[in-house]
Amino acid sequence: MNIEGKITKILANFYYVVDNENKIWECFARGRLLKEGKYLFAGDNVEIETTGPAQGVIVNIKERKNKINKPPVANIDQVVIVFSSIEPDFDQYNLDRYLSFISYEMPREKCLICINKIDLGRINLDDVYKKSEFEVLYVSALTKEGLDKFVENLRNKTSVFTGPSGVGKSSLIKAVIPDAAVLIGDLSSIKQGKHITRNVQLIGLDKKEGFLADTPGFAQFSFGGLDLSKIESTFKEFSNLKCNYSDCLHRGEDGCSMEEMIKIGEVSELRYDSYIKILSEAEGEIIYGTKQESKAKSVGGKGSLKGINIPKIEQEKRAKSRKREKQDLLKIQDEEEEY
Ligand SMILES: Nc1nc2c(ncn2[C@@H]2O[C@H](COP(=O)(O)OP(=O)(O)O)[C@@H](O)[C@H]2O)c(=O)[nH]1
Ligand SMILES: [Mg+2]
Ligand SMILES: [Zn+2]
Structure with missing residues (x-):
């Protein structure tokens, strides 16, 4: 029997696929797919051939509308850019950098600005963005103020969360989906972002009404x-x-x-x-x-994940670094094959 679904998580050689009835299937990928160089991403829509009550083999990947490599996610509908009003202090220029960079790389996808921690302090960006087409929402993951409207904006979409470290991305996901297994707080104690980046997973809103992907930020741009x-x-x-x-x-x-x-x-x-x-x-x-x-x-x-590290990439090196990004991805996949 063949079933269609979406990859929500990749662990070693296992791909977890959620079907239309919200059932999770534990799958391998058919060797032929990997040989053809078709690397699979969380967010990929796939066809599986069932081999057991909750097991299957991925036999086909649907065409992707987009993908990012770090963290690896495909078929993104929306990027939620989270900043905090305070702790860390709001940084207008940095928010505009995120907006501009993401809009440059993904011109068709929506960016949503989310200002978190309004319980600690409020800022108002409505005038700054009113002519920009970017919507600004104000929330508190702690008190849940503004959360209902925020959730409305997440329905029926795959949203990737990004933004500086410590602004409350993981806390927001947890506030929206209380049983989400996300890590909150200082991540540097959990041995670097590499591991976390690799195991990016899509967390489903109830009744397949959308998916959220936590990220430690698009680490460098x-x-x-x-x-x-x-x-x-x-x-x-x-x-x-x-x-x-x-x-x-x-x-x-x-x-x-x-x-x-x-x-x-x-x-x-x-x-x-x-x-x-x-x-x-x-x-x-x-x-x-x-x-x-x-x-x-x-x-x-402790400080190594705080702030954002934006190394200078010189013009002529840029093409090379793009290539390197792809290689990095391949490396990640290789490592996973070895588990
Ligand atoms: N006061 C307050 N603290 C928050 C809020 N959201 C997150 N935090 C705290 O901010 C810190 C960083 O949160 P985390 O979700 O790990 O941030 P991330 O690095 O963006 O994923 C944690 O100590 C959270 O408890 C909020 O809305 N209000
Ligand atoms: Mg986090
Ligand atoms: Zn001009």
Whole structure:
């Protein structure tokens, strides 16, 4: 008998597939699939041939609409970018970096901004984002304030959670799905993120109404070498600019309408500042987070997962690093084969 389902978890050679009736099947992958180089990801929609009451073999993978490699997840509908209002302090520029980078890499998928820990302190970003097409939700994983509306935004989608360490991504997932097996708190005591990244799993909202993937953050990302003219398209509120040149980067060029747009409130000044900094990052002029990185490194242990480490990748190295990312993935798969 053949059944269709979705891979929610991969452990060693085992693939856990949930079917339409919410039943979990423990599966192997047919050797032929792996030989063809078809690596399987959590989120993949597959066809299984059943071999027992809850066992099967994956015989086919459906075409994916997208995938990310770190952590490995396929068929993402939405990226939930979690920041906290406080502890760690809200960082406007860093949030805009996440939004821009993810929109650049996945232009068709929705990004949802979620500000957590409003029980400790409140911030209001409505004005900053009102022209951007990004929705902002305010929640507390602790008191559950704002959670109902948040859950509404998670239904019938596969959502990947990302954001800096310590903002409460895992806590939010736990608040939404109380029996989710997620790790909360300082993860550095659990021997590095590698292991955790590898075992990414999709956690089902009740009655297959959507899936959530906790991640330790997209560990590292860099704007180095990205196409400058495409970065603009990740700032949706810029779409009504009427500059004299079609290739205007809006950095004070003659005939640029950015100043006017800011004046009339079509573009928030904070967003424009972030845009300018991101362009500089793409040109390799500034490197975000290096201070935190070196601090974390010298302290080691406890601090090593705090802050975000964004190493500079030079333009010409970028293509190589993309290739390396793929190799890393293959390595991960190889290691898992050895278990
Ligand atoms: N006060 C408060 N603390 C929270 C909230 N959400 C998470 N925390 C705490 O913040 C810390 C980091 O949470 P965690 O979920 O591990 O963050 P992650 O690294 O983003 O997954 C933990 O000590 C949580 O108990 C919240 O809404 N309010
Ligand atoms: Mg976490
Ligand atoms: Zn312009």
